[in-house]
Amino acid sequence: MITFLLAIGLLIIGYFTYGKFVEKVFGVQEERVTPAMSEGDGVDYVPMGTKRNSMIQLLNIAGVGPIFGPIMGALYGPVAFLWIVFGAIFAGAVHDYLTGMISIRNRGAHLPELAGKFLGKVMKHVVNGFAVLLxxxxxxxxxxxPAGLLHNMMSGWTTLSMIIGFIFIYYVIATMLPIDKIIGRVYPIFGLLLVxxxxxxxxSLVVTGAPIxxxxxxxxxxxxxxxxxxxxxxxxxxxxxxxxxxxxxxxSRTTxxxxxxxxxxxxxxxxxxxxxxxxAAAAMSLFYGTDLNAMIAxxxxxxxxxxVSLVMLGSIGGTLAVLGVIILPITSGDTAFRSARMIIADYFKIKQIKIKSRLMIAIPLFMISVVLTQLDFTILWRYFSWANQSTAMIALWVGAMYLGLQGKNHWISSIPATFMTMVTFTYILNAQIGFGLPMPLSYLGAAIGTVVVIGLFAKKLNRERQVNEIQVDEDVSRIA
Structure with missing residues (x-):
């Protein structure tokens, strides 16, 4: 229990200390006009308040990942707590802050466009493919x-296929409508239920003195x-x-x-x-070790x-908790498709004001997704995990390059970027869905690959700095 409470305390302290430091390094300009104010289109660029934006952001990012992932991670023991705490403070929150703020500075641009601008045109195409796949x-x-959870709660009252169909219908509507029509109105309520x-x-863990x-x-x-x-x-x-x-x-388009x-x-x-x-703590305390592994399998x-919900909170509270967990993936799924639509639209420069233009992109996306639902969940999750963390690695390098070009402390992003480069390279070299190499060889290959990436980053940063210096010198010469 002490470890659990200490970890929660460190996360809160991290927001007020390291979060403030990251904000200072980035250099907030209060008077700067944001894309929500300058690019307003009534669809994706819509000014909204901080509280509403915060709850929407939380629900956007908090799918089943912060629940299913920690439950499976609990099998490793309390070492999982370390990754959650220090990973969130020094990597995850930095990653989210920089991608959001750099996007604000670039008219609400998505990651592929940012990667193209700061890492090179080739990376724009690579990241575009990665992002859409993810x-x-x-x-x-x-x-x-969520369809599986709802199906279990309904005890066979309706078919799983029908539930999946209803969720897809909601996704189509939420993806197509302006962001303030559904997402902006119901997410704050859903966010409250989640919290x-x-x-x-x-x-309940604290009150009952659960054996964490x-x-x-x-x-x-x-x-x-x-x-x-x-x-x-x-x-x-x-x-x-x-x-x-x-x-x-x-x-970033509504801030x-x-x-x-x-x-x-x-x-x-x-x-x-x-x-x-x-x-993670709940899973460790109630189903630790073999029992947890057997239930997951x-x-x-x-x-x-x-x-966990029923044991901790009883039938009524447990049902509400499960509903909160169901809402999590649904409210991330709709914005996943919305984001995919926006990324493809930006890539091909298709204006999204007309609903016809939105449908032209969204319908093929949903058709592909319907086909993917026929695949095994565990297989999907493996590919999702690698694509997810590879995207995080790229986003951190984008953040590092942006800070480096601004003459600021890029280490707050380049250090976690380096770590995740090693992680993702090691995984794909060793995993059966990748190259299937022995672990020692995977470590060696990943280390070499990481060093190469660091070298490419340093080379491009120095080259871009020299170009900027030449440009400044030319501007000074013109003035003189």
């Missing part, structure tokens, strides 16, 4: 997961799976998630002032980490969610 996987996973359900579980394991670095995974790199892909949302880089630009960025982007990532801590993490 969002399709997220949207699909966030259809099947209440998480606080209910967390409060204390801190140890020992790997407790029943199957002996290695902490590195698997833990850092298993727990993504709640610590660091590339999916967030696709969501922050949605809110009215730059000074609101720390609350909206950094703060909501910390809030998500608190939610992740609560569910047999029925998936959704079964753990239902059991």
């Amino acid at each position: 969002l399709l996987l997220v949207g699909t996973v966030f259809v099947t997961a 209440i359900s998480a606080l209910g579980i967390g409060g 394991p204390e801190m140890t670095l020992t790997n407790m995974h029943p199957d002996g799976l290695m902490i590195f790199p698997l833990l850092f892909l298993t727990i993504s949302c709640g610590a660091l998630s590339g999916f967030h880089a696709t969501q922050s630009p949605i809110i 009215q002032r730059e000074k609101d960025g720390r609350k909206i982007f950094y703060g909501m990532m910390i809030t998500e980490a608190v939610i992740a801590m609560i569910w 047999e029925s998936g993490p959704a079964a753990v969610v239902s059991e």
